[in-house]
Structure formats: C-alpha cells, structure tokens
Amino acid sequence: MSRTEIEIDAPDPRRWLMFAILLVGAFLPPLDFFIVNVALPSIQQDLGTGSSAEQLVISSYATLYAVTLITGGRLGDLYGRGRMFFLGLLGFAAASLMCGLAASPGMLILGRALQGVTAAVMAPQALASVQAIFPASQRPLALSLYGAVFGLASVIGQALGGFLIAVDVMGMGWRAIFLVNLPVALLVIAFGLPVLKETRARRASKLDLVGTALSMLTLTALVVPLIEGRAAGWPLWAWLSLAAAPVLAVLFWRYETRLHLAGGTPLLDPAALKAPGLGRALLVALCFYAVGVFFLIFSVYVQGALQMSALDAGLIFLPFGAGFLLGPLSVPALRRILGDYVNPAGMGLEVIGFLWLGWLVSSTPAAIAPPFSSLAVILFLIGLGQGLALPTLMRMVTGRVAPAYAGMIAGITSATLQISTSLSVALIGGVFYTLQGEQATTVSITHAFTVSVLCIAVCLAAGVALSLSLVRQPVQITETSAARST
Template sequence: MSQIQTEKPEPRRWLMFAILLVGAFLPPLDFFIVNVALPSIQDDLGTASSAEQLVISSYAALYAVTLITGGRLGDLYGRGRMFFLGLLGFAAASVMCGLAPSPWILILGRALQGVTAAVMAPQALASVQAIFPASERPLALSLYGAVFGLASVIGQALGGVLITLDVMGMGWRAIFLVNLPIALLVIAFGIPVLKETRALHANKLDLVGTGLSMLALTALVVPLIEGREAGWPLWAWVSLAAAPVLTAMFWRYETRLHLSGGTPILNPAALKAPGLGRALLVALCFYALGVFFLLLSIYVQGALHMTALQAGLIFLPFGAGFLMGPLSVPLLRRAIGEYVNPAGMGLEVLGLLWLAWLLTKTPTTFAPPFWPLTAILFLIGFGQGLALPTLMRMVTGRVAPAYAGMIAGITSATLQISTSLSVALIGGVFYTVLGNQASAVSITHAFTISVLCIAACLAVGTALSLNLSRQPAVALEASAARST
C-alpha cells in the first residue's frame, strides 16, 4: 500500500470507500443478529440467563471502550492497514463463536469480536475526510449512514432467516460463520485496491492515554450494560462514580502531553472546534432509538406472539425508510440547507408519537393495523436515515483530516454509549412499568411509555441540532497544521 496525498483526490476513492464500508457494516450487523438467536443458543449450549446477557454485553462493552483507540491507530499506522488487521481478527473471532463448544468460549469469541470490530469500524468514517474532496463528502457520508443503519435492520431479519433455514444443519452457528467468506472475499479483492492514508505527521501511540481512556469508558459502559440485569449492585454505582474521576485524569494527562509536544490519543486542540461539544451531545441523544429495536422485538414476540422470523421481518419497513433517507439527503440539502439533521430527527419524533397514539387506540389482544404500522416504521427509518449521515458531517466536518480517525472513534463511541444509555435508562423504565407481569396488556403499556421516553430524548436532540445547524461545520485546518 502506498501513501496518498489528501490534497489530490485519489482516482479510485469510491472503490476504496466501498471496501472500507464493510467495516461499517459488519459490527452493527453482528450486534443485532444475535438478538433473535439467543433462544437457539440457550437450547444448544445450555446457557444461563446471565451467560446470555454476557454474549451481548461482552461484545458491546469492548466495542465501545476500544473505538477511540481503533480510530487513532488508523491515524498513526494507516487506515487501510488497521482495516485489514481488524477484519482478519474479526473473521477469526467469528469462527471461534461459530465453533464454540461451550458458553464461555462463545463469550470469549464475542469479546474478541468487539475489540477487532473497534479497530476495523472507524476507518471508513475517518477516510471520508482523508480521501474525498469537500464537494463529495456529503454523498459519501450519506452512503456511510445508509450502510451503518441498514446493518442493524438486516441483522434482525437475517438472524431469523438463517436460523429458520438451518443452513447445512448449522443452526445459530451460521450467523457467525457467514462472516468468514465475506472477510476473505474483501481481503482478496481489497488489498490490491486500497491505498494507505494516515495523519501527515504520525507519531507513536499514546499508551498511557489509551489505557486511561479505556478505563474511563469501561467504568461508564460496563455498569450501564450489566447494571440493570444484575439488580444495580454496589460495584455498578462505584464504577459509575469512578467514571468522571478517570475522565478528569485522562483529560489532564492528554492536555499536559499536548503542551509538551507529544501526540495525545485525544488531542485537546481538536476538541476545541466551535460547536463540536454540542454536536457530540446531539449524537448522545440520537441513539436513544437504539433500545427501540430491543423493545419492539419484546412487544411483537411477547404481546403479539410472533415467531423469530416474523419479528425480524417486521423491521423491513424501517430498513426501507433508512435506505431512502440517506439517498434523499443531497436533494433535501438543496431545499433546506443545513437543517436536514433536525428535520430527520423531527420525523423520528413524529413517528414515535404516532406509534404511541396507535398503541393506545389498538386493543391489546390485536396487532396494530398493518398499513399504519408500516407507515410509522418507514417514517422513523426515513428520519433516522436523513439524520445519521448529516450528524456524521456535523461532527467530523468540524475537525481537520489529520484528526479524522480520532474524531471517527469519538463519534462511534458516543453513539455506542448512547445506545448503552438508552438500554439502561429507557429499558429500565420499560421493566419498571412492566413489573412482574408478562401479559399482553402490561407489555403493551410498558412499550408505549418507553416509546414516549425515546421521543422525548430525540426531541432534545432535535432542539440542539436546530440551534447548531445555524453554525455550519468548518474544519480547523490551521489548528491541525500547528498540532501535527
């Protein structure tokens, strides 16, 4: 792989980007595909409920805490190199999961999947700033948003299809083993095509900062993921209390390292970009919708008694909307300019409020009417499809390409933390309202309250985004030149 100059656009940039998008597609796919497979895994391996939770949380936690490091590794050692190393590791971890003879080998494989996915995933988003001229970045981010979001929807449906088909008698194992041929094809096709990009003045990795950042994120993310299931024990509260202390230690160290001429993993100068903090707050509100996928699955299977396949397929209208959303961004940008993001989030709020109203008007022993439910899910998906790529631009466009990997990791980690927060807090609301009952009436009521909570979070994000849209993203090139 040869070094390219970001000042002169690479002729094969779209083909390179298509290869890197695999790294954006596989991590969310493998997060969601497991949801519908858990009953089959339990039957085969005899997993306890605590082990089932670890199958999901081991992946989610390690993915979240490693994303910033993964993004910075791409800046320093080459985004193509880190992409292929992450993809190879992800494929090997997937084989370990697919061949796991016991629950604990499966959990170990899932943990390794999370780490390697975090090395692979940020490289596509970082490369948008590095290989595309400014005029092409909105389209590239739209495609990134479409791929990233569709993976979560396809994961639900594909999991149900693979388990139902029982391909070659593999059962649930097929959801992991399918990653191997995909990875091998991408590596064989991608190595001759992908040229290297990295920060112009790359130095060694900030090991102390990396360790402190991972400790701070672990202290925050692990109790959010595990706390409710464990009944909020003392260790969870101690860990949450330690998170801001560790964050302060990390920030202080990074500031000192930057002032002494070192290369921090999180450069304080880049984070001073105007509006970046508020843009990350929008990102924190944005994936309040993350818990919606889980709660809708519980509702349709617990209250409406749908099968795993039916539960997966019900997300298809959402997926269709999500596919059309990013592709509509260029057209809407010409019509309403920088306000596409708040418009998209506003459509999500409207769809969620419509769903809550529909649930209250539908007898709890019946499914909501097909066409209104389809329209609602399409509207929510379309709104998120509009908002995600414009949110990425809102965040990444505020820093120079030299920091692309760093900000890609921060953005991805923020979205992952947003998902964890929504599962912990809004999921907690759902189970509190549900209580010890599991009737159709109680599940529907708890789901309706949770939908309103999600809508409230997105409404806050919409208001923040509306204010921020009056300040278009402008990368701080001069600051980058001084710092790198």
C-alpha cells in the same frame, strides 16, 4: 492557514471503490450486534447457557466494542487506516470462527469479546477515510452512503438472524450467523488489498499508551454498569463504577492536556476537541441514538404481547429498513432545498413517528396487532428520519476537525453513539422493564412499550433543539488543529 491547505492533495480516481471496501467495516459490527438477538434461544438450547451467560454473549461484545473505538480510530490515524482495516477484519473473521465453533458458553463469550475488540479497530476506518480520500464536494454523498450501510446493518441483522436459523443452513443452526462472516471477510481481503490506498496523519507518531489505558478505564467504568447494572439489580459495584467514571475522565483529560502542551501526540488532542460547536454536535449524537433501545423493546412487544415468531419479528423491521435506505440517498438532493436543516428535519420526522406509534399502540386493544399498514408507514417514517439524520450528523461532527484527526473523531463519534445506545437501554429499557413487571402480561408489556417510545421521542426532541442551534454556527476547522495536521 486556509481551508484548502488542509484538504487532501489530489483525489484518488479509485476512491469510491476504496470506500466501498471500507464500508464492509461499517456494516459488519452492527450486523453482528443485532443478529445475535434472535439466536439466543437456539444458543441456550444447544450450549445450555443460563440467563447470565446469554447476557454476556451480548454485553461482552457491546462493552469491548464501545471502549476500544476511540483507540481503533486513532490507530488508523497513526499507523494507516487501510492497515488497521485489514488487521481488524482478519481478527474479526478469526473471532467469528471461534464463535461459530464454540463448544461451550465460555468459548462463545470469549469469541464475542474478541469480535468486539477487532470490530472497534475495523469500524472507524470507513468514517475516517471520508475526510482523508474525498474532496469536500463529495463528502456529503459519501456520508450518506455510510449512513445507509450503518443503519441497514441493524435492520438486516434482525431479519438475517431469523432467516438463517429458520433455514438451518447445512445443519449449522445458530452457528451460521457467525460463520457467514468468513466468506465475506475473505472476499473483501482478496479484492481489497490491491485496491486500498493507505492514508494516515501526515505527522504520525506513537500511540499514547497511557491515554489509551485511561480512556478505556473511563469508558469501562461508564459502559459496563450501564449494560450489566439493570440485569444484576443495580448492585453497589455498578453505582461505584458510575461514580468513578467522571473522576477517571478528569484524570484522562488532564493527562492529555499535559501531553499536548509538552509537544506529544495525545489520544484525544485537546486542540482538535475545542473546535467550535463540536461539544454540542456530540450531544446531538448522544440524543440521536436513544433510538437504539427501540429494537429491543419493539421485539419484546411484538413477540411478547402480539405473539409473533422470531422470523416475523425480524421481518417486521423491513419498512424501517426501506426508509433507512431511502433517507441517506435523499440527503444530497434535500440539502439543496433545506441546507443544514436536513439533520433537525430528519430527527423531527423520528419524533413524529414515535409519537404516532405511541398513540397507535395505546389506542389499539391489547393482544390485537395494530393495523399493519399504519405500523408499516410509521416504521418507514422513523427509518426515513433516521436515514436523513445519521449522515448529516456525521458531517456535523467529523467536519469540524482537520483530516489528520479523522480517525480520532470517527472513534469518538462511534463511541458516543455506542454510549447513547447503552444509556438508552439502561434508562429507557429500565423504564420499560419496570412498567412491564416481573409477571409480564400483554397489558403490562403494551403499556410499558407505549411509555418507552414516548421517552425516545423526548430524547430525540432534545436532539432537534441542539441541532437547530448548530445550524446557525458554520462548520469551521480551528487554526490550531489545522496547523498540527500538516
């Protein structure tokens, strides 16, 4: 079957407006992950949360978001991406309202958990729809815009959280960071319902419930100890959970394979996952989001070692955000010059930026802020590299499977990035907190930060090497998966 036979039949004239609506689903989840960081002290003062409850405010969201992403993507394939987007958005708004009205730590944690689940239903639909509503010639630009929105949400979250708390809108304090989602959701629903055209797999079937349960158990066994293990002192349950994860993964894969051979519709279709180069592309994604821990350790460095306020700590990320905005918008032009080398070039810029940052911090006396001009250039360079690499990485992964599996691969890609973030926080964050020591000092924080950014650079360098190997392997859609998509 030729490639043209599996493309969308006729591009919808409103596809860019449809995509703009769906991008809200890509923007809100990372925004709400990062916006909470600067609000934790205010939440602790108002609700009397302890350190364990504060950890759960973050980890309950991150865990349930990660383990539900694959299911959320597949639900869009089977039951309609627009329908799942609006259901997820409604649920996310309701969960945000619960968080904003929370009168106890337990209610806040429950609201955050529901935010994570509903965000995972909403978020994959934008990435999946790139394959479903755009012709091949327009997908690079759509992915560039997706990358810009996805990345800027993490930066804006830091700055917006500090701003809302500093301004204290209508006396709401920290509650404003959750309640701000409500007018956004209502506007998107009001304008989006008449516009958004439904897309789904042509041969939609029922959701693979057993596969869904096994996938969520596998990801839970992996993600929960990565998120909670370090803070809990790596207890026995964390190691047992990590040991169980590969066993559950094997059981999950065997079940999916048997279901596929029996003519069923597995959650993860083995035929689609055998696409040439897909495994290595996902490994690039795993290396790529090692940068996820940077937002945490840089905040600790500028607030703990340089004594910056929460608002200043958020605003200092703005050069990174400017680079992240420019990067994706530059991808279409750079592809005409560099071709498929844009992805390794972008990650290479990040490697240079982190090496430069490590040198700058280590060569500056402790407790003295590095020159802001140099710091701004470095953060811009890292953001630019991230912005160039993210949309091209998405194309590298999602372009290898047929459009019928767009939701599935979008969920897998998003889950891989989330797992990468969890791994980086557990491993590189572990290095940071070990070197910082229990009695953190300016010198120990600075040393820990320097070593940690070098670890991030090493992970990104591994991603560059893998990406270069994929440049020599053209994107193809397997005959089996193509046949099953029609």
